[in-house]
Amino acid sequence: GAGVSQSPSNKVTEKGKDVELRCDPISGHTALYWYRQRLGQGLEFLIYFQGNSAPDKSGLPSDRFSAERTGESVSTLTIQRTQQEDSAVYLCASRYTTGNSPLHFGNGTRLTVT
Amino acid sequence: AQTVTQSQPEMSVQEAETVTLSCTYDTSENNYYLFWYKQPPSRQMILVIRQEAYKQQNATENRFSVNFQKAAKSFSLKISDSQLGDTAMYFCAFLGGNEKLTFGTGTRLTIIP
Numbered sequence: 390g391a392g393v394s395q396s397p398s399n400k401v402t403e404k405g406k407d408v409e410l411r412c413d414p415i416s417g418h419t420a421l422y423w424y425r426q427r428l429g430q431g432l433e434f435l436i437y438f439q440g441n442s443a444p445d446k447s448g449l450p451s452d453r454f455s456a457e458r459t460g461e462s463v464s465t466l467t468i469q470r471t472q473q474e475d476s477a478v479y480l481c482a483s484r485y486t487t488g489n490s491p492l493h494f495g496n497g498t499r500l501t502v503t
Numbered sequence: 504a505q506t507v508t509q510s511q512p513e514m515s516v517q518e519a520e521t522v523t524l525s526c527t528y529d530t531s532e533n534n535y536y537l538f539w540y541k542q543p544p545s546r547q548m549i550l551v552i553r554q555e556a557y558k559q560q561n562a563t564e565n566r567f568s569v570n571f572q573k574a575a576k577s578f579s580l581k582i583s584d585s586q587l588g589d590t591a592m593y594f595c596a597f598l599g600g601n602e603k604l605t606f607g608t609g610t611r612l613t614i615i616p
Binding site (some may be wrong): 420478486488 | 504536538545546548550553555594598601602603604605606607609610
């Protein structure tokens with residue numbers, strides 16, 4: 390079956406521009422996560438959506454970052470006025486919220502801010 | 504807040520040998536889940552193995568097994584008969600009641616032919 394799909398796979402943008410990253414979760418997965426991975430580093434939690442509940446935004450690094458998700462469908466992560474330190478791979482994951490159900494990850498979007 | 508520590512930034516081992524990657528975590532919760540993920544150069548995160556904290560028996564998936572020591576808050580991964588395709592970054596992760604998966608900083612494993 391289809392996995393988590395992210396687009397674009399790569400994005401190069403100029404400093405100061407806005408970017409929008411998209412994530413299509415696995416159908417039926419109620420939970421959706423965004424993580425950031427800087428080069429050679431671990432995964433940094435950004436935001437978590439669970440069904441129609443208010444999202445957990447505790448990992449968003451600044452007010453330039455925002456994310457939306459409608460119901461249990463597509464999510465978009467928006468970064469406004471991009472800075473060079475925003476350069477990273479942005480990974481999306483989804484899962485059933487039952488027991489030990491693991492996160493299923495997309496291939497990520499590599500963002501480069503020049 | 505939970506923390507996950509992987510103290511080995513890099514490891515290498517000869518093909519066919521056994522290697523153990525260490526992971527420790529800190530939590531006040533009693534019920535939680537632990538995972539090992541593999542990230543090859545393709546950057547795809549692949550689930551290797553999972554463990555429920557309430558289970559005493561260590562999880563096993565083919566050549567991969569864990570040594571889960573709940574009291575010590577330790578969750579190491581053993582790879583037996585290592586293969587070239589095992590070369591990747593390995594991340595230990597903790598999932599608690601807040602439903603957020605917290606990752607360690609990873610161990611870069613290289614299998615030498």
